[in-house]
Amino acid sequence: MTGSVYEALGVPVILNAAGTLTRLSGAPVRPEVTAAMAEAAAGCVDMATLQAAASRRIAAATGAEAGYVAPGAAAALLLGAAACISGLERARMARLPDGKLPRREFLVVKSHRNSYDVALRLAGARFVEVGLPDRTSGAGVREADAFEIADAITEDTAGVFYVAQRGSIPTLPEVVAVAHAAGLPVLVDAAAELPPAANLKRFIAEGADLVAFSGGKAIGGPSASGILCGRADLVMAAALQHLDLDVFAHLWNPPAGLIDAARIGGPPRHGVGRAAKIGKEQVVGLLTALDLFCAEGDAARHARWLAVVKDIEAGLAADRLVADLGITLELRHADDTGRVPLLSLTLPPSHVAGAADLVRALEGGSPPVCVDQSDHQSGRLGFNPICLASDAGPRVAAATLAALRATFA
Numbered sequence: 001m002t003g004s005v006y007e008a009l010g011v012p013v014i015l016n017a018a019g020t021l022t023r024l025s026g027a028p029v030r031p032e033v034t035a036a037m038a039e040a041a042a043g044c045v046d047m048a049t050l051q052a053a054a055s056r057r058i059a060a061a062t063g064a065e066a067g068y069v070a071p072g073a074a075a076a077l078l079l080g081a082a083a084c085i086s087g088l089e090r091a092r093m094a095r096l097p098d099g100k101l102p103r104r105e106f107l108v109v110k111s112h113r114n115s116y117d118v119a120l121r122l123a124g125a126r127f128v129e130v131g132l133p134d135r136t137s138g139a140g141v142r143e144a145d146a147f148e149i150a151d152a153i154t155e156d157t158a159g160v161f162y163v164a165q166r167g168s169i170p171t172l173p174e175v176v177a178v179a180h181a182a183g184l185p186v187l188v189d190a191a192a193e194l195p196p197a198a199n200l201k202r203f204i205a206e207g208a209d210l211v212a213f214s215g216g217k218a219i220g221g222p223s224a225s226g227i228l229c230g231r232a233d234l235v236m237a238a239a240l241q242h243l244d245l246d247v248f249a250h251l252w253n254p255p256a257g258l259i260d261a262a263r264i265g266g267p268p269r270h271g272v273g274r275a276a277k278i279g280k281e282q283v284v285g286l287l288t289a290l291d292l293f294c295a296e297g298d299a300a301r302h303a304r305w306l307a308v309v310k311d312i313e314a315g316l317a318a319d320r321l322v323a324d325l326g327i328t329l330e331l332r333h334a335d336d337t338g339r340v341p342l343l344s345l346t347l348p349p350s351h352v353a354g355a356a357d358l359v360r361a362l363e364g365g366s367p368p369v370c371v372d373q374s375d376h377q378s379g380r381l382g383f384n385p386i387c388l389a390s391d392a393g394p395r396v397a398a399a400t401l402a403a404l405r406a407t408f409a
């Protein structure tokens, strides 16, 4: 069914064992999600009213005061940064992303810097790095201490940016403590921190003021969807800089659940978020996917994913070629329902140099097969089940065997 639209365009549909990568179009969305999106697309609604409804749903799922649907976690970070910088001051909203605006700096632990944080700079933020990543570079044991963040706060600080990953240090509660002591908000990038589903509530419970999640990763929403959740005043500030507000002030009647019109006075001009607009289909698709994600639960989802990687493992192990080449297969996170189960295929040292050729052979096949190539230079390929259909395992195994044969036999 998806075959025919892509076939008409001459674009091959891939077997995606690489995971929910944006360059590979994110996760396939479930039929329930596409059905809701099709229905949503057929009618017109007031976008602020739709976002107010989304806010209630997201608040219930995350424990936050309010929520908002953005076209991706990166866009949620852009809106969140704009909200932290402007607050509810219309004059500041009008100036973003002005590089001369006072109080637009975000403190960030140096080892938290990453390629996605350009989203904050787009909103006008300037990063001030704290700490030295000795642990990451191997030179020592530290990254940054909370007191270093406290020491770096000045009158130009707008907030603290925190990237939540397993093992991120300092811990979020430590960072929240020093930020809140200075009256500053903490904006958290938790884009890829699901599963476990408990993380939907965790960072808010730990005191984060705003949290961004990707909608197109494990949640299974449209690729161009994401969640911003947190304090109601900050979500309101984000909404005011994202919604289309080309309206007469005396006719402006925003939904009270999202925007307190009395607090802002009148509609600001289009804000920095206007260039990252979202459609009704994405909002409804994200909410539908979020419902399904919460309803399924970690255990059932993990079992569904584990079955797929076990099929790949069984298909590979059943062929003598794998043992003959000295390849080892390992199932990871098979017993941890809070993580995505993964299969890793490790080439023997004699074949490590051919790993890139193996990746090329897989991607050049028909259908193309994409695997997690992040460790290929160590001779390891990863198979991630999130974007694979429940019956795709045997086809991935067969394609991998064919690529192994073409590359090494």
Ligand SMILES: *Cc1c(COP(=O)(O)O)cnc(C)c1O
Pocket: 022, 071, 072, 073, 074, 075, 116, 189, 191, 192, 213, 214, 215, 216, 223, 225, 226
């Ligand atoms: C994926 C990711 C993002 C971007 O999420 P999108 O929904 O694709 O915009 C941002 N930060 C981190 C750490 C990510 O892994």
